[in-house]
Amino acid sequence: LKGAIAKNPGNPALVKDLAGAYLAKGDTDKAIAKYEDALKLWGGNYVKKEYDAISSVAALNPTLSPAQREKLWTALWNAYPGVADAANNAGLWYRDIGKNYDESLKWYLRAADAAPADVRILTDTGLIYHYHFNDHAKAEPFYRQAVEVAAADKRWTDLANLLEDDMPQDHPRYGFYSRLVEKEGK
16 A cells, blocks of 8 residues: 555545554554545545545544544544534544543534534434533523424424434423424324
């Protein structure tokens, strides 16, 4: 790969592949640096397959430290602030694995900003406020936006799943949303 990169140093896919080779050898710091280089070489041109591959490394590779994950997620966010996937993965990882709710909230807010019509991201952002910060007032707008998106798009299954899986029954608007699904979702 190094020879191919020497002949074509501006090819981000080759640099990403080199990062993967470093990762496979256990040299995670070099891998992270090469992933960052590849993202810079793409120059903001979003290539979903490549973005997803790097995002998956950050979320799923067991050899990375939290700081290395953060570096990758930050590099993805800086390269593509309008794409929510890496921010959502970071929020989920910090919430469920890292147990760092401040970081989780930071990333979920980024994801919600990038994907204001994603019911799951909006719900997860509300859940962080609700359960981990006990701040129902800050959770409410995210829950409300998720419901409004689902209702506006007539995504009754999504709304029913949100109520069943994520929204606490003691939420002040739970009954209203349940009746809405029952009435409109048939």
